[in-house]
Amino acid sequence: MPTSVSNSLWLRRPQPEQSPISPTRSGLVGLEDSACSKCDHTLALYPANTGGDLLVFLRALLGSVCVIAASPAFAGDTPLYQPSPAWVTPVVLADATKSGGTSPVIVIFDMQQRIENGRLWSYTDGATRIASPEILAQAATLALAWAPDKGDLTIHELSIQRGTQRIDLLAKGQKFTVLRREESLEQRMLTGILTATMAIEGLQVGDILRLRSSTSAKDDALGGRVQNVAPILAAPAQIGFGRIRVSWPVSAAPQWKLLANGVKAVPVTKGAYTELTLDLPAAKQPDMPGDAPSRYQHPPLLELATFADWADVSKTFAPLFDTKGAIAPGSPLRAEVDAIKKTAASPLERAQRALELVQDKIRYLAVGMDGGNYVPQAPARTWELRYGDCKAKTVLLLAILRDLDIASEPVLANVGMGDFVPERLPSAAAFNHVFVRAHVGGETLWLDGTGSGSRIGDIRDTPGVGYVLPIDAAGAALTRIETHANARPMIDLSVDADESASGDLPSAFTATAIVQGPAASMLTLAKSQLGEKEQREAVGQFLQGFLGEGQYTDASIVPDPVAGVVTVKATGATTSIWRTDDRRRKRSVTRLIDQMNFDPDRSKT
Known part of the structure; x- marks a missing residue:
């Protein structure tokens, strides 16, 4: 018999798609919104879940240079090649490879930073063991991104350790090639980022590739204040030598906070400076259910800032x-x-x-x-x-x-x-x-x-x-912000379906959807740029999640700029929603219900 179903999809007005946390090398993040990640092209150094893709992490480890500050000071459109700053405590590679019989792929992960005179200096030392052809394929090409109007990229060392032999690639004349390309145009972003790339010559399986680099950043927009967000690599990751070391003048101490479970640190004064050191990897972080509130989903972090309080930020x-x-x-x-x-x-x-x-x-x-x-x-x-x-x-x-x-x-x-x-x-x-x-x-x-x-x-x-x-x-x-239901649904869908022929045969239907928000903008764009056949296909893709697979004999997209909505109408036939369960014929009121899931893990409370 004919059936009529009306569904309104009540969603909050869609918010910009963002990575929950994208810690940066300098920690000077920016403000950004719809359709993009960070305005200042922040770079996630490693996944929140350290059990993620190791190859992705290694690429980030070797290519994790991103300078983001609002000041053009120390700016340069080519990488500099200089010794590391005097305040850096270098790691001896031979010591890092003494791992008690194990051979972790991450030989060195060393992050050192200094806050002084309104500036954040960041130094990174990363050494990776080329343990397999897959890792070789990932590590053989380096790509370092930075914003030349906001700071310098300085390379201190690029070398290969092959047994007892150390091969200095910079001394052999290998230099980075600088590319200017806008990789985020699809997200409607102009970043001005430069990318320094290099194909490592002669790298082999069994080698250890080491890259040491640093940046300096000062953001005049912050009025001399400094901030930093450093992600903490945690178990089960394995590292030969891992450390986060931050220092600042005794007379100008920043605030700092550890946002991690089972991680402790005590500042130590050494002469005119105070140091805070964390050994890595940190203790394994608690597993969180996928539907936990976002405040429980962040990776372990170390935050530092010279803001006094939230009022100071304001x-x-x-x-x-x-x-x-x-x-x-x-x-x-x-x-x-x-x-x-x-x-x-x-x-x-x-x-x-x-x-x-x-x-x-x-x-x-x-x-x-x-x-x-x-x-x-x-x-x-x-x-x-x-x-x-x-x-x-x-x-x-x-x-x-x-x-x-x-x-x-x-x-x-x-x-x-x-x-x-x-x-x-x-x-x-x-x-x-x-x-x-x-x-x-x-x-x-x-x-x-x-x-x-x-x-x-x-x-x-x-x-x-x-x-x-x-x-x-x-x-x-x-x-x-205390929220309440929106005045209008993002999608208001009405479906008239004729299922009188059989519960097993496709059902003829007429569907009308009133759409607003970003989806309406995309449909308006489709209306203006696509032909009649392509518009019908676009409507079919839009309705598939609500009606399932179907064949459409007619479809239309009608924008209403006064109301700020788009009306989508379609007629056709869709696969039957009827099913047999315990010798009874059943159907959902709508396929939307089948898409909803509430399955909390009660063991994690």
């Missing part, structure tokens, strides 16, 4: 989001704001129109060059270019709202790990996104310029990012 960012004089008289942007004043009567309508303007008229593109990891693009420049990232869109939206006499301020957030923020050390490194908190008629509105399709009905939607830090010249404390 105050530090306030000058970067100052909008005074941002909208010049007679400018094109002034005309847009005046149009909102004329056509929108209430403050709530004006806030929605401002958000719609920033979302719809400014496309997303992250620019991490020239200090772009923390410093936002000027509103007038963003309007001229018609692109910007989360910082640029936020400061533009702030300028418009404030000109409309709507009280508002930016808030820092961590998409993906928002509930982990209160446990972290106060620093800018705890965040990867920024958007706006507005105050209208006694209500608090959370407005994200990097979203899409927000209309007046969505103005009260709440982002599920956990804790945020308001940016205020007087300082502010962490605030938790």
Whole structure:
């Protein structure tokens, strides 16, 4: 008999896809948002689960150089070749290979850092045993990435140890070749990253390949403050010699925090400096169920920062989001704001129109060059270019709202790990996104310029990012966003199916889906760029997760820019959802239910 099913997929407005934690060599992370990872091209040095792909880890170990700071000081577009800094305590390779009969692939993993005069110096020594042809294939080509406008890449040693013979590759004239390429354009990012590459000549199975390098970084946007996030390699990883060593002047001690189980460290004063040393690998970390809250899913970390508290972080960012004089008289942007004043009567309508303007008229593109990891693009420049990232869109939206006499301020957030923020050390490194908190008629509105399709009905939607830090010249404390259901579902699907012929035969159906958000943007793009046949295929792929495999006789995509939605309609036939269970014929109300799973591990409490 005919059946009619209506399903609304109520999701929070999709948040930017982020790696939960991407610790960096310098620890100076940036703010970023939709469709990309980190604005400052952070590099995860090793997987959170040390039982992950060893070859991937080894590639990161040998090629883990990424300079990220907002200052152009010490900048260079070619690697430097110099001895290691005097404060470094080098490791003797012969000592590292004394491993009691075992031969770990990771012979040396040594990270040393110094915080001094508002600068973070980072030194890495990595030695890998080429134990198999697979490892040889991975290690034979090095690729070191760095941002030339933000710091130098300095190579101290590149050598091969073959038995008792040490082969100095740099002395033999091998040098890195520098490539300029934008690898993140698909994620709408311009990073300016350079990549130094080298194909290691003569490397053989049984050799030990060693690379020692360092970077220096100072971020003027942080007002002389320094921060660092160092991942801690834990068991069951095996290392010949592993260490994290951090030092700072006795008179200028940073705050530090260990975010790891079973790991302890005691600072030791040596002359004018204090040292904190961790031996690696650390104790094996507890196994967490896959559905545990994100605050339990982070890798073991060592954090250091010279921020006093969260209020200090808030105050530090306030000058970067100052909008005074941002909208010049007679400018094109002034005309847009005046149009909102004329056509929108209430403050709530004006806030929605401002958000719609920033979302719809400014496309997303992250620019991490020239200090772009923390410093936002000027509103007038963003309007001229018609692109910007989360910082640029936020400061533009702030300028418009404030000109409309709507009280508002930016808030820092961590998409993906928002509930982990209160446990972290106060620093800018705890965040990867920024958007706006507005105050209208006694209500608090959370407005994200990097979203899409927000209309007046969505103005009260709440982002599920956990804790945020308001940016205020007087300082502010962490605030938790209390969420509620969105006003509209992201997908509202209605299906009329005729199953009267047989429970075993395909069912004729008519489906209508009202879509908003990023999915609506993709469908609009498909409508504008694809032919009729390709559009029908796109609709089929979109509906497959809800209806299963099917054949479509008709399909349409109808954008509605006023409502900020796209209506998808399709007719056709789909495979039967009926099944036999214990000699009874059964069917789910919808295939969506089959996709839902709740299977907590009660043994891990």
